Amino acid sequence: MMGQQPIIQTIDVRKIYGMGEISVAALDGVSIIIEGGEFVAIMGPSGSGKSTLMNILGCLDRPTDGRYILDSLDVSEMDRVQLAHIRNNRIGFIFQSYNLLSRTSALKNVMVPLLYSRNNKRSAEERAVVAREVLEAVGLGNRLNHQPQELSGGEQQRVAIARALVNNPLLILADEPTGNLDTRSGDEIMELLHELHQNGRTIVMVTHDPEIAAHTQRTIHLRDGQIERVVQNGSGPTAKENQGVRHESH
């Protein structure tokens, strides 16, 4: 894996909200490199731009300025349709608030990304089989037909993880995945993410909890839309030393 093209490369990415006097730079020149197979945490005070960065990395949003290269593709130049395709088959996004479709079973929720898949057309039966396999893999084989409101927070987040995985994405992004959970469910979710990392997945996760961050390979600290510092955590298989982040100062 190493020595190849990085999975994520952002070059001087900016995101400006508003115009003129009242404009806010949510991201103010962020350049990061994340290699395949890495598990990276992003930390920073509230309002420092973590979610903004994740949304751009997840192709939900486009930078005002700068470039974002995802797996050798310059996605900062792409239109809405192309971004939708990228979201569908390259990225699995996990939200703090799960974002499951209400009044829709776990199985149906996990099947949704398959419905919008272009390069892998499956029949409804095939979609159900695939979704079921992934739900079983996250330990929800016995909750297939439960609707979100019938599931605990931890279970809902696992459905969301299954949905993120179902199209076998290149990159998993998680914005405070344990933020709404109690310690025990949070730990279970973290275990699941570590397991995915062990299996070779590339994961970028926002967290407020230093202890959780410490269990990843690297922590990128944001402040006021800029990278404050990058810490190598040393646990687990380390990524290439000093690769991945250049400290930019403005």
Place this chain on the structure above:
Amino acid sequence: MNLTELLLLAWESISSSKMRSLLTMLGIIIGVASVIIMVSISSGTEASIEEQITGLGSNLVYVTTSFSRGGAREGMGMPSGGLVYEDAFAIAEEVNGVAAVVVEQSSSETVKAGNVILEGVTILGTTADFPSVRDMEIDEGRYFNQREVDRTQKVVVLGSALAEELFGDADPIGQTVTVDTTKLTVIGVFAERGMVSGVDFDSQLYIPISVVFQKFTPSQFARFIGDRVRVIYVEIESPEVMESVIQQISFLLAKRHDVSLEEADFNVTTQQDIIQTQEATTAAFRNLLAWVAGVSLIVGGIGIMNIMLVSVTERTREIGIRQSVGATPDDIRWQFLTEAVLLSLGGGFIGVLAGVSGSWIFGYVSDMRTVIVFSSILLAFTSAAVVGIFFGFYPANKAAQLDPIEALRHE
């Protein structure tokens, strides 16, 4: 997404909120049902008019009094013009192409037979050719002849319903019926005929017109100008002579009444004229109904748009979630458009059921006739679909243009 997936998705959404879906469809249901019901009513009306007209007898020319115009007699202090009994004889004798002439004059009187008393019965004074010209058939006995008319014989022929009312099961022939104070002998009973142009032929009483003149509508002027009549029916020999007969009658009567054609105190109309007038009336009626129905369909479409817009707002988060896992603007657009069309078609289908059964029930409980027209079902159903696409497009587009992040943040 392919069509099956789209339909399935739309169906899931529609069936997950049944009440909202029903309310959305309501406008279309009402629109489609009203199109079908209204068309069925106007077609029913047309059909019964046609039936009545053919029931009037063929090749008839009607000569009626027109009171709106003055005549030469006005100055003499006499009633201003109008048809008189002698006009009928003049037509019969002087006009070429005439097969038969019948005169009618009516009056409303109290009728007694035994201890049965009926009030306000229509007494129709006619002449001998009446049954053949008006397509009436004698069931029992006979009709009176011209000799009896000329001699003012006190005989009477009964409508079938009237005979039943006056005599029940007993044989009315030879019995006496008292009209006002005049005693008449029953010589015949008509077969059942029913309503024709709003007149119930079965409940009338038919007597020689001379008796009506003498007993029921005596006029102090009769001695100068003759007895007045309401209408003269002229049966012509064949349709080809229609034009010529009308012209001859017009000239003859103008001369007899001493008026110019422009200020004639009579009207000559044909069955064709009556058909045309009635057809024009029903066409206007049908157009009006079509407009009302069309407007209600549009209102139904606006209802769909309204609820779809609300639905897009309500489901903003769902849209955001779908976008976040890879739905393109087109995917979202098609999802909402499919829903709108499916709702319209569903509404159209229910509307067709409601319209067909509504027409049927309406025809059953009212005395108006309804004829369900298949093309109106097709038309209403297609318009519902078109309305759904048209009014579903704007909300669907709105949904498609939502920004994923903002949509996800929506509560």
